[in-house]
Amino acid sequence: MTARPANAHQARLLKLLRDGGPHSRAQLGDRVDLSRSKLAVEVDRLLETGLVVADGLAASRGGRRSHNIRLAPGLRFLGVDIGATSIDVAVTNAELEILGHINQPMDVRDGPVAVFEQVLSMAAKLRASGLAEGFDGAGIGVPGPVRFPEGVPVAPPIMPGWDGFPVREALSQELGCPVMVDNDVNLMAMGEQHAGVARSVGDFLCVKIGTGIGCGIVAGGEVHRGTTGSAGDIGHILAVPDGRPCACGNRGCLEAHFSGAALARDAKEAAQQGLSVELASRLETNGTLTAVDVAAAAAAGDATALDLIREGGNRTGQVIAGLVSFFNPGLVVIGGGVTGLGHTLLAAIRTQVYRQSLPLATGNLPIVLGELGPTAGVIGAARLISDHLFSPA
Secondary structure (H helix, E strand, C coil): CCCCCCCHHHHHHHHHHHHHCCEEHHHHHHHCCCCHHHHHHHHHHHHHHCCEEEEEECCCCCCCCCEEEEECCCCCEEEEEECCCEEEEEEECCCCCEEEEEEEECCHHHCHHHHHHHHHHHHHHHHHCCCCCCCCEEEEEECCCEECCCCEECCCCCCCCCCCCCHHHHHHHHHCCCEEEEEHHHHHHHHHHHHCCCCCCCCEEEEEECCCEEEEEEECCEECCCCCCCCCCHHHCECCCCCCECCCCCECEHHHHCCHHHHHHHHHHHHHCCCCHHHHHHHHHHCCCCHHHHHHHHHCCCHHHHHHHHHHHHHHHHHHHHHHHHHCCCEEEEECHHHHHCHHHHHHHHHHHHHHCCHHHHCCCCEEECCCCCHHHHHHHHHHHHHHHCCCC
């Protein structure tokens, strides 16, 4: 993809076609503030670039029928969502529909070189399957703070060896296309906004509970990243004064007391202390415990597992309650690997938020699980790069 929109009007038209699919010229005219002649000029210029194509006759609205306009069907975006313990890679078309998706385990602590070798191998596998001859752009999500303009991770607590690594530059050279990089939870929020539970919401919070905890903040339909890109790093808000040490160097952070890693640690301690026969059995069988084991034990009615989930949900809910009072969102989405804990976790979070935040903020506030699961991040990554490419150069 070499062409870019020449102005804001063309950019608006491209994003309308991405988010809403094919439109007739008349339908586009209903959505943008342009005269009929000006709209015709901009659409014709986009047709000349090859970014859009005519796509069959539109339904008649009286008079001569026009052609539908759609994004070029050959456009391909690569979405990469790097988690702490796994990688998701997907190919999408221009409308961000997933054409192919691969998930593989990977430890982000192995460092950027090893991780990106695997990413490139997964991308090559998708390309070899015939889904894409090449990629017009790629979006990358990483589980740590990102200095957004440069696409560089900055002192990520759970990513040793990644500080300052030129992710955007390195992958752009390897993939041969433009690359954009963001924090993984921002991409989860963008994915849920595009195709998930937040489709009709302009102001919402998307809380990802995985190995760590983060929050995507969407205000007025746009992700709020803050001055340097670190907005939403709620895992390092103080939850327990003088509490457990955290990977960031402080004590008592929310992430140190409830996250995938913290839950696994607490479950192991409970099993070793003889507090749960179910967890002890799983520990003996597997040699380790994860949040999945805690979820399974809770589903089997294990009281200790249920207590661990409720305690973590209460602490998370206390932090989210403060965010709700401050931001007044229209929706709170809970996502990430730990959402396998399901409605026990969700109920504990809801209880704290509804109890602690003012009725004006919570009277019509849904707090829900995300709809897209592991595909939210890769859809958000494709959305990120398409936002960049569908903006004037």
